[in-house]
């Protein structure tokens with residue numbers, strides 16, 4: 739399985755950031771891991787000129803229609819991107835997306851030929867109450883469509899309380915959650931579940947990436963803030979390469 743490091747730029751980035759992305763592409767163009775930048779919709783087309791693999795951050799479940807402000811999976815493909823994120827907790831919170839909608843968006847991404855990075859994660863209260871694994875299993879039951887394969891789907895575990903906070907679960911906690919996610923995927927998808935990539939996300943930075951990437955069943959990371967500048971993202975990519 740080829741490992742995957744994806745940067746999620748969220749609502750950040752203008753064309754002034756493209757030269758820095760060129761720098762990243764030059765440094766890691768022949769990386770031994772998959773490197774993806776999930777940029778803002780406004781930049782997707784221009785980001786593809788860097789030669790990096792590009793992804794969207796969300797897609798509508800429909801292919802086209804009267805949905806002001808939304809973009810569809812075929813539009814993301816049309817821009818030259820090959821990945822899309824679904825189910826990010828910021829979408830779930832800001833736009834009240836539920837698991838059923840995440841499932842529909844994931845299916846739409848597949849239908850358009852996109853590789854979907856489907857995000858799951860527990861809140862701080864759920865973590866404190868020891869509900870993490872039950873929450874994650876329920877999210878996967880309700881948001882991963884049947885028929886997921888390693889070619890079409892990556893699962894990203896992002897504890898909501900670890901996003902942008904500088905907090906992370908302990909290495910033992912990450913390893914335990916990822917082992918449980920792997921067991922779920924294998925029980926539901928068989929060999930495909932063994933090969934499906936599992937990313938960790940939430941306050942990944944150069945200083946903690948190496949330790950996280952050594953953990954079993956961690957096949958890469960989904961990185962927010964530390965993916966915005968080549969100087970920050972590059973050492974994280976290198977850390978994943980060294981663990982591969």
Ligand SMILES: O=C(CO)COP(=O)(O)O
Nearest residue numbers: 746901902940941962963
């Ligand atoms: O939400 C994230 C990636 O999708 C994680 O964000 P941070 O890396 O900024 O914590």
